Amino acid sequence: MHNYNLTHLEQLESEAIFILRETAAQFERPGLLFSGGKDSIVMAHLAAKAFSPAKIPFPFVHVDTGHNFPETIAFRDQFVKDYGVNLIIGLVQDSIDQGTAVEESGPNASRNALQSVTLLETIEKEGFDACLGGGRRDEEKARAKERFFSHRDAFGQWDPKNQRPELWNLFNGRKAPGENFRIFPLSNWTEMDVWQYAKIENIELPNLYFSHSREVVDRNGSLLAVSEFVSPRENESPIEEVVRFRTIGDATCTGAVKSNASSIEEVINEVAASRVTERGSRADDRRSEAAMEDRKKQGYF
Amino acid sequence: MTEQTNYLDMDLLRFTTAGSVDDGKSTLIGRLFHDTKAIFEDQLEAIEKSSKQRGDKNINLALLTDGLRAEREQGITIDVAYRYFATPKRKFIIADTPGHIQYTRNMVTGASTANLALILVDARNGVVEQTRRHTFIADLLGIKHVAVCINKMDLVDYSEDAYEKVLRQYTDFASRLENVTDLTFIPISALKGDNVVDRSESMPWYKGPPLLYHLENVYVGSDSNHVDSRFPVQWVIRPHSDEHHDFRGFSGRVSGGVFKTGDEVTILPSGFSTKISKILKGEKEIEEAFHPLSVTMLLEDEIDVSRGDMIVKPNNQPKISQDLDAFICWFSGTKKLTKGSKFIFRHTTKEAQVIVSEIRHKVDVNSLRKQEDAECFDMNDIGRISLRVSQPVFHDTYRRNRNTGSFILVDPFTNETLAAGMLR
Numbered sequence: 001m002h003n004y005n006l007t008h009l010e011q012l013e014s015e016a017i018f019i020l021r022e023t024a025a026q027f028e029r030p031g032l033l034f035s036g037g038k039d040s041i042v043m044a045h046l047a048a049k050a051f052s053p054a055k056i057p058f059p060f061v062h063v064d065t066g067h068n069f070p071e072t073i074a075f076r077d078q079f080v081k082d083y084g085v086n087l088i089i090g091l092v093q094d095s096i097d098q099g100t101a102v103e104e105s106g107p108n109a110s111r112n113a114l115q116s117v118t119l120l121e122t123i124e125k126e127g128f129d130a131c132l133g134g135g136r137r138d139e140e141k142a143r144a145k146e147r148f149f150s151h152r153d154a155f156g157q158w159d160p161k162n163q164r165p166e167l168w169n170l171f172n173g174r175k176a177p178g179e180n181f182r183i184f185p186l187s188n189w190t191e192m193d194v195w196q197y198a199k200i201e202n203i204e205l206p207n208l209y210f211s212h213s214r215e216v217v218d219r220n221g222s223l224l225a226v227s228e229f230v231s232p233r234e235n236e237s238p239i240e241e242v243v244r245f246r247t248i249g250d251a252t253c254t255g256a257v258k259s260n261a262s263s264i265e266e267v268i269n270e271v272a273a274s275r276v277t278e279r280g281s282r283a284d285d286r287r288s289e290a291a292m293e294d295r296k297k298q299g300y301f
Numbered sequence: 302m303t304e305q306t307n308y309l310d311m312d313l314l315r316f317t318t319a320g321s322v323d324d325g326k327s328t329l330i331g332r333l334f335h336d337t338k339a340i341f342e343d344q345l346e347a348i349e350k351s352s353k354q355r356g357d358k359n360i361n362l363a364l365l366t367d368g369l370r371a372e373r374e375q376g377i378t379i380d381v382a383y384r385y386f387a388t389p390k391r392k393f394i395i396a397d398t399p400g401h402i403q404y405t406r407n408m409v410t411g412a413s414t415a416n417l418a419l420i421l422v423d424a425r426n427g428v429v430e431q432t433r434r435h436t437f438i439a440d441l442l443g444i445k446h447v448a449v450c451i452n453k454m455d456l457v458d459y460s461e462d463a464y465e466k467v468l469r470q471y472t473d474f475a476s477r478l479e480n481v482t483d484l485t486f487i488p489i490s491a492l493k494g495d496n497v498v499d500r501s502e503s504m505p506w507y508k509g510p511p512l513l514y515h516l517e518n519v520y521v522g523s524d525s526n527h528v529d530s531r532f533p534v535q536w537v538i539r540p541h542s543d544e545h546h547d548f549r550g551f552s553g554r555v556s557g558g559v560f561k562t563g564d565e566v567t568i569l570p571s572g573f574s575t576k577i578s579k580i581l582k583g584e585k586e587i588e589e590a591f592h593p594l595s596v597t598m599l600l601e602d603e604i605d606v607s608r609g610d611m612i613v614k615p616n617n618q619p620k621i622s623q624d625l626d627a628f629i630c631w632f633s634g635t636k637k638l639t640k641g642s643k644f645i646f647r648h649t650t651k652e653a654q655v656i657v658s659e660i661r662h663k664v665d666v667n668s669l670r671k672q673e674d675a676e677c678f679d680m681n682d683i684g685r686i687s688l689r690v691s692q693p694v695f696h697d698t699y700r701r702n703r704n705t706g707s708f709i710l711v712d713p714f715t716n717e718t719l720a721a722g723m724l725r
């Protein structure tokens with residue numbers, strides 16, 4: 001007799017593919033938010049599987065703060081070429097130039113929050129009615145509360161107190177004109193699941209995720225990479241460290257961690273032993289207790 | 302390397318918390334994480350900091366799952382939090398749901414995908430209406446395993462009598478349920494940690510295992526149906542490329558049974574029969590597909606098949622009807638359901654119009670008695686209705702198959718999800 005059991009990774013894979021296809025079926029113009037980070041890479045890989053041998057039936061969207069690691073952009077461009085999809089770029093700089101977003105000032109200024117403005121403008125300009133995101137519920141306490149199909153009103157806002165019930169595998173993507181959805185196929189994945197999956201599927205990831213030597217400054221406990229966007233302040237002295245990134249976002253707020261893990265296997269061992277969450281190194285979440293929830297309410301990913 | 306192979310082979314248990322407001326659900330989940338060292342240092346630090354700021358005496362472990370601002374303000378859970386953790390024995394997906402009656406819909410959301418329910422009861426108050434409501438909903442949803450955690454034992458001097466009293470109350474109620482077959486009772490203190498991960502020293506009279514041991518070891522057979530083959534078509538793949546010029550694949554998730562290459566299949570509603578020529582999982586060809594795999598099927602003959610159709614076996618077909626008999630949980634606080642109400646009906650990959658042809662009865666969650674004279678459904682009402690759908694629905698009873706036996710009702714004007722339904 002046969003064993004009709006799936007491993008939990010196979011279950012997660014099937015669930016994510018189901019959500020991706022449901023998105024294609026229920027919406028007229030979805031887009032896949034592609035940041036070049038590991039979650040969006042895994043999501044893109046799953047999208048390729050979901051529609052194979054056809055092409056992924058929606059464009060990729062990158063909301064670009066302009067403060068990227070050069071490796072991220074190179075990886076993004078190659079990736080999009082390999083998968084043969086369209087890439088739509090929303091530039092935070094454009095929002096700033098138009099005056100719809102105002103650059104933060106002060107010592108901890110970051111363009112991270114401005115991404116929401118640019119994202120909403122890109123959604124409106126391109127007419128997207130659904131945006132697929134690589135967010136996972138294990139990342140953060142407000143995300144832990146979010147549905148797979150997360151409804152946004154005409155202002156792009158999330159109303160966490162009034163989410164639609166989401167039962168079984170039945171997803172209600174109905175909406176009024178002007179409203180849209182954020183959809184998270186990786187909701188039930190953990191950081192460990194993403195790495196284990198990348199390993200068994202041989203998914204190529206940017207080398208920022210693996211240990212390398214780099215000049216950093218220690219700012220409020222985050223190791224920020226010294227770059228054209230982050231320069232050492234008076235009281236800071238840059239140091240050379242062997243580091244890797246657990247998440248990749250805006251270079252001004254994504255901290256590196258000291259690490260010697262240079263292969264997927266080593267990263268997996270490191271993740272298994274880690275005592276802090278991956279967002280523990282992100283300055284954007286540490287701004288206040290409900291930082292993520294507040295950003296999400298305003299239309300953040 | 303054995304550790305990683307284990308990780309990949311690990312068995313998955315999905316459970317939900319349930320029970321009345323303030324009975325300690327979120328505290329229990331926090332305790333479970335805390336005592337298994339599954340809380341990360343930065344999370345713990347953040348929780349300690351906000352506990353202190355709020356003036357809580359102890360560290361408030363409920364803050365691990367109560368992540369929304371409004372929840373922290375009021376000290377209650379509003380929406381489900383999903384949490385993940387693994388021990389060397391099992392991997393767990395946890396839904397921590399709200400006990401507040403106003404948010405029953407979110408409890409149903411969390412419970413709809415669970416195999417086991419942890420029902421918390423405050424040892425001082427015993428079984429209350431919301432305990433019964435949640436128990437009844439868990440039963441309706443087909444959850445077979447229930448672990449009743451009689452909580453706050455520290456507030457009743459860890460008394461065996463207090464425990465026994467609640468146990469009898471609960472057993473009495475549960476004897477009227479249909480689906481729950483495995484009922485376990487554990488006296489705990491979520492606040493102090495008694496019998497959560499470690500055995501309590503204050504309750505030597507309790508001979509059973511602590512909660513975590515139970516969760517790690519309880520045998521939960523697969524809830525998949527491997528008998529009735531059902532494949533609701535979700536999406537049609539047509540590459541429109543020279544290389545795959547004639548390719549036409551039907552994608553979806555197997556909702557029951559097994560499909561193999563070469564199997565004879567019938568397409569509903571057209572009734573045409575053909576054979577499966579190929580099954581793809583991603584770009585890889587596989588020999589057979591079963592629940593809950595997402596696959597793409599290729600058929601031998603050119604037949605018209607589209608989203609909402611269902612691929613089945615000729616000798617084992619689902620029920621096909623426009624008239625349905627169902628149990629529903631009504632969620633909306635602003636809309637009511639009455640005879641003649643019209644909604645959008647969502648079932649598998651199909652969407653149709655539906656009209657309520659009859660209200661059969663509502664159920665009083667305290668006594669589980671039928672109220673035959675009910676005229677409308679209000680927020681949190683549960684009961685049985687008849688529906689007429691604008692087109693035939695290919696379905697099974699919910700008891701036989703959760704995937705082809707469940708549906709939701711959606712408001713055609715506001716697009717809100719109004720009710721969850723289980724077909725009879």
Ligand SMILES: Nc1nc2c(ncn2[C@@H]2O[C@H](COP(=O)(O)OP(=O)(O)OP(=O)(O)O)[C@@H](O)[C@H]2O)c(=O)[nH]1
Nearest residue numbers: 322323324325326327328377378400453490491492
């Ligand atoms: N003394 C004592 N207090 C407890 C225990 N468990 C929980 N509490 C307290 O009971 C209160 C409510 O606990 P929660 O965990 O928020 O209750 P809940 O069931 O999650 O509540 P909702 O999610 O809003 O339904 C808090 O003040 C807890 O500290 C216990 O075992 N003993």
Ligand SMILES: [Mg+2]
Nearest residue numbers: 326327377378
């Ligand atoms: Mg709670």
